[in-house]
Amino acid sequence: MNAIFHRVSIRKYQEKPVEQEKIITMLKAAMAAPSACNQQPWEYYVVTNKEKIEELSRTSPYASCAKDAPLVFVACARKEEGIIAPSYIEIDMSASVENLLLEADALNLGAVWLGIAPEQERMEAVRKVIDLPEKLYAFALLPCGYPAEERPQENRYEESRVHYLK
C-alpha cells in the first residue's frame, strides 16, 4: 500500500477547504478499522468552525499546529454503550486513527495525530470546547488539509528488531 510508505505527519496546511466527499471517505476508512469483539468504540466530530479550531489548538501544549488547519477531526471513544472489551478501547481507537491518516495521504491530504487521551487535562479541555456528552471522551485531534509542506518518509526498518524462529 503506497500510503503506508508515503504518509508523514503534516502540520502545515493550505487554506483550501477539504471536500465533503473526501471527509466521508476518511471517516469510512476510520470506521473500517478492526476492533476488539468488533465493538467499534469510535465517534468522530468534524470541526470546520474556525473559532472552535483555534480553541482546540490550545487544548494541549503540542497542538498549536491545528490552528491553521481547515478541518480538525476529533476522534472520540464511547465509554459504555456497545462496549464489550473496555480495556481494548484505546487500542481500537489507535487502529481507527491510523486508518484515517493513511486514507488522508491516499487522497493527497495531510494530517497529524495529536495526542489527547490519556492526559486528563487535555481530555477535559477538548470536552469543554466541543461540548462532548458524558458518554464520550476525546482520544485524539487530527488536523487535516491540503499540505503546505513536503517531506520524504524516513526508512525505519531495523533488521535487528526482527526475530525469526524457523
Ligand SMILES: Cc1cc2nc3c(=O)[nH]c(=O)nc-3n(C[C@H](O)[C@H](O)[C@H](O)COP(=O)(O)O)c2cc1C
Ligand atoms: C499517540 C501519538 C501522539 C502524538 N501526539 C502528537 C502531538 O501532540 N503533537 C504533534 O505535533 N505530533 C504528535 N504526534 C505525531 C508524532 O510526533 C509523529 O508521528 C512522529 O514524530 C513520527 O513522525 P511521522 O508521523 O512523520 O512518521 C503523535 C503521534 C502519536 C502516535
